[in-house]
Amino acid sequence: MTIWFSVLAYFHYNFFNDIFPVHSIFRKPNTTERGRPIIESAVVEKNGDWTQAHETTQEIHTKEAALVHAYLHRRESDLSNANYWYRTARVTPFKGTMDEEWNYLVNNLK
Numbered sequence: 617m618t619i620w621f622s623v624l625a626y627f628h629y630n631f632f633n634d635i636f637p638v639h640s641i642f643r644k645p646n647t648t649e650r651g652r653p654i655i656e657s658a659v660v661e662k663n664g665d666w667t668q669a670h671e672t673t674q675e676i677h678t679k680e681a682a683l684v685h686a687y688l689h690r691r692e693s694d695l696s697n698a699n700y701w702y703r704t705a706r707v708t709p710f711k712g713t714m715d716e717e718w719n720y721l722v723n724n725l726k
Contacts, residue, residue, distance in 0.1 A: 654680045658721050661688060679705045680725045686710075687717050 653672055661669035666688065673685040686701035691714060702709045710717045 654678070654684050654725055655722055658684055658687070658718060658725075661691065662718060666692065683707065683725065684721055687714075687721060690714070690717070 653676060657669040657672035660672070669684070670688050673681045673688060682701045682705035686698045686705065687710070689695075689698035689701060690710070699709055710720070712720075
């Protein structure tokens with residue numbers, strides 16, 4: 617009886633999880649899901665809302681957020697603050713244009 621119950625529970629969970637993926641909201645986000653707000657903040661900045669992008673990056677404490685944070689301060693020509701965030705991310709400051717850095721961030725932080 618215990619084996620049948622386990623088999624039934626397994627199929628019940630997988631069947632309903634495929635049809636009604638409500639269970640997915642209880643899982644911890646994977647790195648891709650955690651990275652999305654960072655990419656979105658870069659897009660928001662590109663569309664002209666530097667303040668919102670900055671607020672988003674301040675709330676996330678990852679290497680990826682530090683990279684976008686550095687980009688944002690570089691965008692406003694605050695190089696000392698940008699260099700702090702590059703150091704926080706443990707990378708050398710980006711040497712290309714702002715557009716090149718933006719493209720790098722959006723294409724590599726997934």
